Amino acid sequence: MSLGKSILFKKAAALTLSAVLLTAVIAIPSNAFAASVSANVNWNVSTGKTAGNLSYGMNIYKAFEGSTVAGDSSYKTNVAYMNNGILRYHRADQMAESRSGYAGYSPGGWVNNPGAANYAWDYTKIDSIFSNTFSNSPIRMVDFANWPSYMDDGTGKLKTNMYDAYAAFCADLVDYLNNVKHYNIQYWEVFNELENGPSGPYSNNMGELAVIYNKVATALKLKDSSIKVGGPAFARADLTAQVDAFLAGSHAKLDFVSYHSYASGNTACGATPLTNQQLFDAADAGWVTTSMKTEIAKYTTRNIETFHDEYNISWCPPDNRMNNEIGMIFDSLAMISMAKAGATGTMAWNEADGYYGKLEGWSPYNKRASANLYNIFNSDMKGDIVASTVSDGSKLAVMAVKSGSWRKIAIVNRSETDQTVQLAISGASSNVTSSTSYTAKQVLSWGVNYASVTHGTLTGSSGYSIPANSVTVLVMDEGSLAVPNKVLNNSLESASDWGYYYGTRQASNARTGTYSAQVGNGAYVWQTITGLSPNTTYTLKGWGKKQSSGITSYMYVSNYGGAQINTPITGTSYGLYTITFTTGASTTSADIGIWQDSGTGFTWGDDFELN
Numbered sequence: 082m083s084l085g086k087s088i089l090f091k092k093a094a095a096l097t098l099s100a101v102l103l104t105a106v107i108a109i110p111s112n113a114f115a116a117s118v119s120a121n122v123n124w125n126v127s128t129g130k131t132a133g134n135l136s137y138g139m140n141i142y143k144a145f146e147g148s149t150v151a152g153d154s155s156y157k158t159n160v161a162y163m164n165n166g167i168l169r170y171h172r173a174d175q176m177a178e179s180r181s182g183y184a185g186y187s188p189g190g191w192v193n194n195p196g197a198a199n200y201a202w203d204y205t206k207i208d209s210i211f212s213n214t215f216s217n218s219p220i221r222m223v224d225f226a227n228w229p230s231y232m233d234d235g236t237g238k239l240k241t242n243m244y245d246a247y248a249a250f251c252a253d254l255v256d257y258l259n260n261v262k263h264y265n266i267q268y269w270e271v272f273n274e275l276e277n278g279p280s281g282p283y284s285n286n287m288g289e290l291a292v293i294y295n296k297v298a299t300a301l302k303l304k305d306s307s308i309k310v311g312g313p314a315f316a317r318a319d320l321t322a323q324v325d326a327f328l329a330g331s332h333a334k335l336d337f338v339s340y341h342s343y344a345s346g347n348t349a350c351g352a353t354p355l356t357n358q359q360l361f362d363a364a365d366a367g368w369v370t371t372s373m374k375t376e377i378a379k380y381t382t383r384n385i386e387t388f389h390d391e392y393n394i395s396w397c398p399p400d401n402r403m404n405n406e407i408g409m410i411f412d413s414l415a416m417i418s419m420a421k422a423g424a425t426g427t428m429a430w431n432e433a434d435g436y437y438g439k440l441e442g443w444s445p446y447n448k449r450a451s452a453n454l455y456n457i458f459n460s461d462m463k464g465d466i467v468a469s470t471v472s473d474g475s476k477l478a479v480m481a482v483k484s485g486s487w488r489k490i491a492i493v494n495r496s497e498t499d500q501t502v503q504l505a506i507s508g509a510s511s512n513v514t515s516s517t518s519y520t521a522k523q524v525l526s527w528g529v530n531y532a533s534v535t536h537g538t539l540t541g542s543s544g545y546s547i548p549a550n551s552v553t554v555l556v557m558d559e560g561s562l563a564v565p566n567k568v569l570n571n572s573l574e575s576a577s578d579w580g581y582y583y584g585t586r587q588a589s590n591a592r593t594g595t596y597s598a599q600v601g602n603g604a605y606v607w608q609t610i611t612g613l614s615p616n617t618t619y620t621l622k623g624w625g626k627k628q629s630s631g632i633t634s635y636m637y638v639s640n641y642g643g644a645q646i647n648t649p650i651t652g653t654s655y656g657l658y659t660i661t662f663t664t665g666a667s668t669t670s671a672d673i674g675i676w677q678d679s680g681t682g683f684t685w686g687d688d689f690e691l692n
Contacts, residue, residue: 116544
């Protein structure tokens with residue numbers, strides 16, 4: 082996979098594509114035949130990786146144009162809808178002239194007079210961007226893409242006599258945003274793709290870039306010691322000689338390392354466009370994080386965070402697939418791969434523009450298919466990543482996470498045709514039955530479809546239907562499930578399931594319903610409970626009463642692998658009685674019931690429960 086791209090192609094352009102979020106509650110059918118793909122999820126086997134708040138982030142590009150975008154209510158609402166836990170503020174023209182009508186003006190510029198000795202941050206414009214916050218309160222990262230043209234030597238390199246001035250210039254922005262305005266920008270990234278493969282300005286001198294980085298990192302932390310500083314946003318993380326040259330000189334001052342990947346180009350860039358299936362293969366970009374962690378480990382044992390903070394289909398647009406469901410499938414595959422590789426965070430390129438955006442690049446900033454994907458993943462796919470496999474990775478990709486009592490499974494159909502999947506789920510709570518319901522959220526080209534599906538359907542041989550070019554997220558809270566009562570016919574409303582030794586089932590003295598269990602002296606009413614687990618603690622609860630205080634009677638448990646347990650029934654009106662017991666090493670059943678030892682009259686029992 083080629084990772085290089087030109088940063089010159091991040092200019093917005095008007096396209097006419099749009100994706101409208103629709104919701105419908107319609108049936109998602111199951112196939113009547115055998116499932117086309119099988120998948121396994123084991124809730125008890127952790128991968129040691131976690132999908133967290135930073136796992137499904139986004140780049141902010143369009144808002145660099147100032148308050149007309151950053152303050153637009155539709156823009157703010159739809160960016161917040163994606164619910165990204167981290168936003169990276171980056172644009173290649175950041176260091177350009179910020180004022181329209183001035184020489185060198187570019188819409189994303191943040192600098193006044195960038196080509197002159199009196200260069201300065203345009204704090205008014207910058208404040209108009211960062212004062213417009215998002216309702217989901219994301220963590221924010223600011224990138225220093227490069228430097229004002231006054232500092233450049235004409236070849237894309239920083240003048241050697243401007244190293245300290247550049248560090249001070251960057252530190253001034255930290256001081257303004259965090260100390261003056263108190264915006265609490267937590268992450269600060271130095272540089273963006275300045276090596277850019279074999280032809281970048283520092284491609285053959287990454288050690289010198291590390292020298293500059295160290296000066297900037299030191300200056301930033303003098304302004305705010307609480308921030309995290311990192312970089313350098315490698316364009317080609319696969320060129321390990323460049324990576325190593327930078328890490329060797331900068332690792333002591335790195336809080337995080339950042340890097341990018343793009344899957345494809347087009348003929349205008351001298352590249353052969355990839356087919357959809359080739360793109361989906363290239364979306365498996367977790368190897369970049371794995372490689373980066375390997376290189377970091379050569380130089381330090383410190384926990385340096387890793388951010389895959391740009392990814393998309395093409396480094397050389399246009400490629401309309403970035404605006405539709407093909408781009409949505411690519412994004413989902415990339416996020417799953419990067420999360421499984423253990424990246425601290427990821428940020429897609431980008432939130433809104435004509436080529437790349439998850440939103441359209443013009444008001445009212447309508448959602449495209451990927452916007453719905455990020456909303457669902459950020460809402461539902463965070464937690465400990467557990468073991469999962471799939472029988473045919475060319476058709477489906479699967480990731481499962483658990484968070485507390487919540488169980489969540491993402492299924493990506495990358496095959497471009499409808500599929501059916503049969504899940505084998507291990508380690509589920511004993512409370513999960515074939516009728517247990519999951520909420521199914523299916524992200525499609527036109528929006529999101531919400532439905533429900535039972536555990537039995539998901540695990541059945543006919544499988545569960547996954548439409549072409551869709552992402553399905555299944556969500557279930559085990560903690561909300563009713564604990565199944567192992568006592569059958571627990572209130573004796575039918576004549577089945579119970580045994581009687583001189584005891585009877587009476588249509589009187591019931592606590593609920595019509596019937597109760599009745600025993601006199603020497604009589605028993607019992608039920609044998611099967612399907613218990615060995616070496617497991619259970620609790621029997623039952624309601625009982627006796628006819629007179631002179632009667633001696635009990636609720637009991639026996640034949641469970643230990644001595645019979647008797648709990649006296651003491652009242653002449655119904656009371657709740659409880660017995661806790663632990664099955665033997667090989668015992669899978671127990672007898673429960675009531676019996677009467679002595680006295681004049683009867684004892685009654687009703688509404689038994691064992692779990």
